[in-house]
Amino acid sequence: MADRSLRGMRLGAQSLQSEEGVVFSPRTTYTYRCATCGRDTEMVFSAEAEAPEIWECKFCSREATLMVGSEPMTVDRADAKTPRSHWDMLLERRTRAELEELLEERLTYLRARRGTQKIGA
Numbered sequence: 001m002a003d004r005s006l007r008g009m010r011l012g013a014q015s016l017q018s019e020e021g022v023v024f025s026p027r028t029t030y031t032y033r034c035a036t037c038g039r040d041t042e043m044v045f046s047a048e049a050e051a052p053e054i055w056e057c058k059f060c061s062r063e064a065t066l067m068v069g070s071e072p073m074t075v076d077r078a079d080a081k082t083p084r085s086h087w088d089m090l091l092e093r094r095t096r097a098e099l100e101e102l103l104e105e106r107l108t109y110l111r112a113r114r115g116t117q118k119i120g121a
């Protein structure tokens, strides 16, 4: 009798865990194959996140490509990857330079104003 109720509790606890889905957050293991050394780097990402196409090889630090099934993913650098990242970098750099320039202008202006105010007062 005691044995039976214990078993029931164990089963109940197990089904609760899987139903909640909070204890185990969904994760997916992705494999990246290095083109340089040919070894696989396994990465675990949240199942909700989109896995990057390229990851750093943990053996030689070169680029490893995401495996889809048994084949490495085809990364179209010419059409998608390079121009977009280049553009992003360019945009980022230009915006930052502009911001820095504006900030410098502003600081110079404020320092000058503060300076004249101090001199005036």
Ligand SMILES: [Zn+2]
Binding pocket: 034, 035, 036, 037, 038, 039, 057, 058, 059, 060, 061, 062
């Ligand atoms: Zn490698």
